[in-house]
Amino acid sequence: MGNREDLLAGARRCLEEKGYLRTTVRDIASAAQVSMAAIGYHFGSREALLNQALFAAMDEWAAGSGRLAGQGDTAAERYADTWDRKIRDFADMRWLWTANVEAFVHAQSSPELLAILAEEQRRNRRMVAAVLRGVPPEEVSEADVRALGSMHIALLSGVMVQCLTDPEGAPSGRELVQGLRTMVDLLEG
Numbered sequence: 001m002g003n004r005e006d007l008l009a010g011a012r013r014c015l016e017e018k019g020y021l022r023t024t025v026r027d028i029a030s031a032a033q034v035s036m037a038a039i040g041y042h043f044g045s046r047e048a049l050l051n052q053a054l055f056a057a058m059d060e061w062a063a064g065s066g067r068l069a070g071q072g073d074t075a076a077e078r079y080a081d082t083w084d085r086k087i088r089d090f091a092d093m094r095w096l097w098t099a100n101v102e103a104f105v106h107a108q109s110s111p112e113l114l115a116i117l118a119e120e121q122r123r124n125r126r127m128v129a130a131v132l133r134g135v136p137p138e139e140v141s142e143a144d145v146r147a148l149g150s151m152h153i154a155l156l157s158g159v160m161v162q163c164l165t166d167p168e169g170a171p172s173g174r175e176l177v178q179g180l181r182t183m184v185d186l187l188e189g
Contacts, residue, residue, distance in 0.1 A: 004042045006032040011053035016095040020050055020102035047106075051113060054103055055120075057096055061089065076177050083173030086156070090163035090170075097160050125149030 010032030014023040025046045029036040043049040070081030090097055107114040129149035130137040140149075155176065162170040171179065 080173035
């Protein structure tokens with residue numbers, strides 16, 4: 001690997017071990033076994049490097065277990081299974097979700113990161129709505145992007161925080177589906 005790849009691998013190790021906010025330039029350079037100047041040369045800043053390492057880890061997760069393709073005979077069973085897998089991921093990959101939350105906190109004082117995260121949310125809302133509807137992303141309606149995609153992203157964020165804060169008290173996939181059904185009944189009643 002070259003310095004750039006070493007830095008990305010080192011930044012990922014630091015995210016896993018120290019998190020987003022506590023990782024320093026020195027930590028990354030030490031983990032990558034390269035000079036601190038290499039971070040500026042290849043990425044411009046510690047933040048840019050950490051962002052790239054975090055987004056790469058999120059993309060890996062999304063390509064694997066983060067997909068919305070649960071198992072079961074009904075749509076409700078598949079959605080519950082999808083959530084059960086995500087909830088296991090929140091426990092198994094605690095570092096990724098903690099780093100994600102830290103990045104959101106940091107973004108409140110970083111307009112560049114905030115813009116990147118906002119664009120990622122827009123893209124993810126569209127992708128989620130398309131997957132749930134079973135259509136290509138370019139065919140999903142804006143109404144579904146705003147309602148269906150936003151609802152799923154809101155659930156994802158909220159369940160993630162519950163799992164990080166109180167893993168034993170966090171809902172299961174079946175409980176989430178039941179909660180959604182109950183909310184629909186309440187709204188229709």
